[in-house]
Amino acid sequence: MRAVREFNVVPAIPESLQALSGLALNLHWTWDRPTQELFRSLDPDLWDQVGHDPTTLLARITAPRWAELAADPAMVDATRQAAQRLATAVEEPRWFQGRADSKLDLVAYFSPEFGISETLPQYSGGLGVLSGDHLKATSDLGVPLVGIGLLYDQGYFRQRLNADGLQEERFPPLDPHSLPITDTGTTVSIDLAGDQVRIRIWEAKVGRVRLFLLDTNVDGNSPEGRLVTDRLYGGDAEHRIRQELVLGVGGVRALRALGLHPDVFHSNEGHAGFLGLERIRELITGRGLSFSEAVQAVRPGSLFTTHTPVPAGIDRFERSLMERYFSDFVQTCGIGLDQLMALGLRGDEPDEKRFNMAVMGMRLAGRANGVAALHGAVSREMFAGLWPNTPIDEVPIGSITNGVHAKTWVGAPIDELLTESVGGIWDGADAQSWKAVEGLDPARIWAARRTGRAELVEFARERLGDNVLDPDALTIGFARRFATYKRAALLLGQADRLRNLLLSTDRPVQFVFAGKAHPADNEGKELIRQIEVFARQVDVGYRFVFIPDYDMAVARMMYHGCDVWLNTPRRPMEACGTSGMKAALNGALNCSILDGWWDECYDGSNGWAIASADDDPDLARRDAREAVSLFGLLEREIVPLFYQRDERGVPHGWVDMMKHNWSSLGPFVTAARMVRDYTTKLYEPACVDGERIDGDDYAPARALAAWKARVRSEWGQVTISNLTTS
Ligand SMILES: *Cc1c(COP(=O)(O)O)cnc(C)c1O
Numbered sequence: 001m002r003a004v005r006e007f008n009v010v011p012a013i014p015e016s017l018q019a020l021s022g023l024a025l026n027l028h029w030t031w032d033r034p035t036q037e038l039f040r041s042l043d044p045d046l047w048d049q050v051g052h053d054p055t056t057l058l059a060r061i062t063a064p065r066w067a068e069l070a071a072d073p074a075m076v077d078a079t080r081q082a083a084q085r086l087a088t089a090v091e092e093p094r095w096f097q098g099r100a101d102s103k104l105d106l107v108a109y110f111s112p113e114f115g116i117s118e119t120l121p122q123y124s125g126g127l128g129v130l131s132g133d134h135l136k137a138t139s140d141l142g143v144p145l146v147g148i149g150l151l152y153d154q155g156y157f158r159q160r161l162n163a164d165g166l167q168e169e170r171f172p173p174l175d176p177h178s179l180p181i182t183d184t185g186t187t188v189s190i191d192l193a194g195d196q197v198r199i200r201i202w203e204a205k206v207g208r209v210r211l212f213l214l215d216t217n218v219d220g221n222s223p224e225g226r227l228v229t230d231r232l233y234g235g236d237a238e239h240r241i242r243q244e245l246v247l248g249v250g251g252v253r254a255l256r257a258l259g260l261h262p263d264v265f266h267s268n269e270g271h272a273g274f275l276g277l278e279r280i281r282e283l284i285t286g287r288g289l290s291f292s293e294a295v296q297a298v299r300p301g302s303l304f305t306t307h308t309p310v311p312a313g314i315d316r317f318e319r320s321l322m323e324r325y326f327s328d329f330v331q332t333c334g335i336g337l338d339q340l341m342a343l344g345l346r347g348d349e350p351d352e353k354r355f356n357m358a359v360m361g362m363r364l365a366g367r368a369n370g371v372a373a374l375h376g377a378v379s380r381e382m383f384a385g386l387w388p389n390t391p392i393d394e395v396p397i398g399s400i401t402n403g404v405h406a407k408t409w410v411g412a413p414i415d416e417l418l419t420e421s422v423g424g425i426w427d428g429a430d431a432q433s434w435k436a437v438e439g440l441d442p443a444r445i446w447a448a449r450r451t452g453r454a455e456l457v458e459f460a461r462e463r464l465g466d467n468v469l470d471p472d473a474l475t476i477g478f479a480r481r482f483a484t485y486k487r488a489a490l491l492l493g494q495a496d497r498l499r500n501l502l503l504s505t506d507r508p509v510q511f512v513f514a515g516k517a518h519p520a521d522n523e524g525k526e527l528i529r530q531i532e533v534f535a536r537q538v539d540v541g542y543r544f545v546f547i548p549d550y551d552m553a554v555a556r557m558m559y560h561g562c563d564v565w566l567n568t569p570r571r572p573m574e575a576c577g578t579s580g581m582k583a584a585l586n587g588a589l590n591c592s593i594l595d596g597w598w599d600e601c602y603d604g605s606n607g608w609a610i611a612s613a614d615d616d617p618d619l620a621r622r623d624a625r626e627a628v629s630l631f632g633l634l635e636r637e638i639v640p641l642f643y644q645r646d647e648r649g650v651p652h653g654w655v656d657m658m659k660h661n662w663s664s665l666g667p668f669v670t671a672a673r674m675v676r677d678y679t680t681k682l683y684e685p686a687c688v689d690g691e692r693i694d695g696d697d698y699a700p701a702r703a704l705a706a707w708k709a710r711v712r713s714e715w716g717q718v719t720i721s722n723l724t725t726s
Pocket of ligand 1: 126552
């Protein structure tokens, strides 16, 4: 619980620099380097001390310093220019405004976590960072969209390793008044098994996109009610269903209370799925539809994106929990609990009695997708039982491969080279424009690469001590959540070969690891311990390090500085994997199992594919076989290519491969491409399909009659076989 509320006493910002507070409150600064530079220049030491957090920076600058800054015309001018750039980013017509025929008014994008910046730690891994990148690219492209999430009292936990190398967690409470969010002043409420819980709606600005974060830690709520949004993925199934009710049901109510009428509802993973039930309830009580009509009616405007390639990863709730939290709902809808449960059960799993959020997500969405081509195929197989008698290839689950927000993740020296060659808006540029990287001077590419590597080494030394790492050694990175299927410790299975690589005097290799295990995941923590114990060995320790307290800031440093990005999931468990995309944009070469995005993007010469032994039923043997392939690549190809230099020390073969990495992957791996795909392939068709049943422009009586007739004649024929709603 938020025990103490600290209110920052903010010394008045001088009139001429007032725009700074607006700049700090719009997270657009996180991808606008000149604005970051402006904040830094206000007080460089303080900027470092506050962890590059503008909100805290502005609160801590002293009155005398403000007076000094206000007296500096250059500072006043830089502030005015930054404000102008933000205004342009928010208002200027962009890609979407050129789509004159688009009927799309507004998308509501629901996600349980948003990773926009380490200064707003409301994420735990890839799903959250993807959501953040989605909002940023949406803003850049001018697509009309709002985000809906939860505001967790304690954000992403802080990690340290104890004397034994075991992860320890701290959950420092966040003070919302010192986060870059504002209180909208609007609240909604929700009935949680008889407890009326009030939800405060905060707003974060992400360029032109508004992100609403729901918070139940509100005065007047019951103690249990206040704790619903306490932390990300903590607690038991009941805690989870309560959070998901606030996100899904509370989220729809929040949109209504704010006067927003989305024509498309996009649920990023299953956690927000109850939003469909709230919309069904609205149609029944507000428009007089029957339950089965309402189910059909919410489908056209709904999208469901699945991120989970394994059944065990999906949220399921016991019938008793559903009964406790949905007794009012079933009564209002005039149905029995069985009818509600049927939405989340599969006909081909007769023994599974729990309500499956992904199954409901698929049922209530007119369109569903996985997050890479391979993951689409895996999902069609995994959910095929929902469409019996349908050939697997025709199961209606498509795929849109994830992408990453380039300007958030690419370091300054590389950004400069890409701007110069590909063009000012290289993020989102086409294949033809990306070809221009071929003309870049190899020595300049190599210099930019070394700058990134040297910064990573400096960063690691600040955290781990002066003697670690070497700014000129081949640097291999691995950073992500420590889920067991990602096999962070695969290398340790062949410790002797690893030591040989690390201890080479003429061609040294160094490894940088980072990542957190879920607090309840003891196997993940054991992997961290193994890595850390190996790293503590005196002879190899300076070339094999684990950087604790992984977050977006650590991730960024690693993408900027690593030469090779390593990814070793058990195929096909990695739905997409986005860290390799971020590394690739920075010029790192991927060395990865052919899983997720790499299965689709590896072309034989833009990185390396570790041979996957997916057919081997013996997991230990499979791991060993894949490790042999990995070491073979390192010893025979990667290390020799990196150290093959010309007289100036430039590795031409390596730089050629970096160029090919950029020209083959650059046009595809950005979030700009991803959001354009979502817009044209899913959002716009969904909005055309769905009648405007939500908007004010809906003329109730006449249109409702026409619409009902259409439901009966067209969608009435669309049956998902075991959807027993009537
Ligand atoms: C990109 C990113 C991830 C996702 O990594 P995967 O490759 O999907 O495992 C996780 N955490 C952070 C902080 C990231 O930036």
